[in-house]
Amino acid sequence: MKKRSAAAAAPIEDPSEAIARQCRKLVTQRAMFAAGVAMVPIPGLDWLTDVGVLVKLLPEINRAFGLTPEQIEQLAPDRKLVVYKTLSTGTGMLVGRIVTRELVIQVLKMVGVRLTTQQAAKFVPIAGQAVSAMLTFGALKYVCEQHIRQCQSVSRQLALPAPDIPRAERVES
Numbered sequence: 001m002k003k004r005s006a007a008a009a010a011p012i013e014d015p016s017e018a019i020a021r022q023c024r025k026l027v028t029q030r031a032m033f034a035a036g037v038a039m040v041p042i043p044g045l046d047w048l049t050d051v052g053v054l055v056k057l058l059p060e061i062n063r064a065f066g067l068t069p070e071q072i073e074q075l076a077p078d079r080k081l082v083v084y085k086t087l088s089t090g091t092g093m094l095v096g097r098i099v100t101r102e103l104v105i106q107v108l109k110m111v112g113v114r115l116t117t118q119q120a121a122k123f124v125p126i127a128g129q130a131v132s133a134m135l136t137f138g139a140l141k142y143v144c145e146q147h148i149r150q151c152q153s154v155s156r157q158l159a160l161p162a163p164d165i166p167r168a169e170r171v172e173s
Contacts, residue, residue: 016065016155020148023061027148030057031140038136039129046136053140054104058147065151066158079158086154 034053038046062068072083 014156015159016152019064019155020152023064023148023151024145026060027057027141027144031137031144034140035133035137038133041129046132050136050140051104054143057144058104061144061147061151065155067151067154075158082157083154086157 030053034046034049037049040046059068063071067083072080075083
C-alpha cells in the first residue's frame with residue numbers, strides 16, 4: 001500500500017476562509033479594546049470608541065477581501081458587474097463602500113437594543129460596567145461578523161467563472 005502525503009489528503013481551503021479567519025482575529029482584538037473602554041464609567045465614551053473602531057476596522061476588512069472602492073474599480077468589467085449586482089441586492093451594506101461615521105452609526109442603530117442596554121448598564125456600579133463591556137464586545141463582533149460574511153460571499157462569487165454578459169449589458173472600455 002502507498003502512503004498518501006498529508007498535503008494530498010488535506011482538502012483545499014477556500015482562500016476567503018483564511019482571510020475571514022485573519023479578520024476575525026483582528027475583530028476580536030479591537031472588540032476587546034472597545035470592551036475595555038466601555039468599562040470606563042463616562043457616558044458616551046463607549047459610543048465614540050465603538051464608532052471609531054468600526055470606522056477603521058470595516059475598511060480594513062474590505063481591503064483584506066479586495067473590496068475597497070479603489071480595488072473594485074481595478075477589476076475587469078465583468079467582475080465589477082458581479083460586485084455591483086451583489087451590492088445592489090442590499091445584502092452587502094458596507095462592502096465596497098467608503099465607510100463614514102454616519103454609515104457606522106446607521107449600522108450600530110441596527111443593533112440598537114444592545115447599545116441602549118449598554119448605556120443604561122453604565123449607571124449600575126461595577127456589574128453594570130461589566131455588562132456594558134460584554135454588550136460592546138458582542139455588538140462589535142456581531143456587526144463585523146455580518147460584514148465578514150458579506151465580503152466572503154462577494155469574494156466567492158468573484159472566484160466563480162465569469163458570467164456570460166448579454167451584449168446589451170457589456171461595458172466597452
